[in-house]
Amino acid sequence: MNAAEPTNRPQAPDANVSKTIAKGIVLTVVVATGFLAYRNFGSMLTLSNLATQETALRAFQDQHPMLIYGLALLVYMAVTGLSLPGAAALTLLYGWYFGIARGVIVVSFGSTAGATLAFLLSRYLIGETIQRRFGDRLASFNESLQKEGAFYLFTLRLIPAVPFFVINAVMGLTKLRTSTFWWVSQLGMLPGTVVYVYAGASVPDLKTLADHGIQAVFTPSQLAQIISAFVLLGVFPIVVKKLIERFRRPGKPTEQALSH
Secondary structure (H helix, E strand, O other), X not given: OOOOOOOOOOOOHHHHHXXXXXXXXXXXXXXXXXXXXXXXXXXXXXXXXXHOOHHHHHHHHHHOHHHHHHHHHHHHHHHHHOOOOOHHHHHHHHHHHHOHHHHHHHHHHHHHHHHHHHHHHHHHHHHHHHHHHHOOOOHHHHHHHHHHHXXXXXXXXXXXXXXXXHHHHHHHOOOOOXXXXXXXXXXXXXHXXXXXXXXXXXXXXXXXXXXXXXXXXXXXXHHHHHHHHHHHHHHHHHHHHHHHHHHHOOHHHHHXXXXX
């Protein structure tokens, strides 16, 4: 091949068709798996249903202590990776079942693994097409995201108003590195994980948890304060950053004049 010949040739039509078919198959498998999982196991994983099997759950944990951790991790990965409803209830359940320390570990790693799976699926199914079609228009956005993507992702993870699955899907459309997405998500979701696991671990039995949820531990006013704290925690770095940039601009001409 000539050294001057560009290496980023457009793919052959057959290659594009094969890739489209492969993406269609993957999308079909993901949707079918999510639908079947929710249809067959969705009602089984509700707190009200599990509350009737509290004794059996504790007995199974005593008989298979290591197996239960692996199963719990896989279940949480599947729920979050397939964007199925019930992650909040599952977090409360794990807090009650495993306690604070072990519950935080299982939920933290399970949620991050599931989020990364959803992120990669979004990138594979849609992200490449978006970048290919709108790459020129997204050039400045990609450059900005490369510099400060971790910062903005961390902020989004701290704000409860932004849905979990939306962050995963949207970030998959960008060029954010997978390793960056992983560790920032692990860190950014940790405060919320601790709050929910603590709430689950603080209730005496599953019946109480099923009847009252997180309000069995926190009153509505306390919940509002916690949510407000997360929002402020997420927004505060952005405000500080903008203020610093604003106060730096007026000083630039003076600094340049002094340098001459």
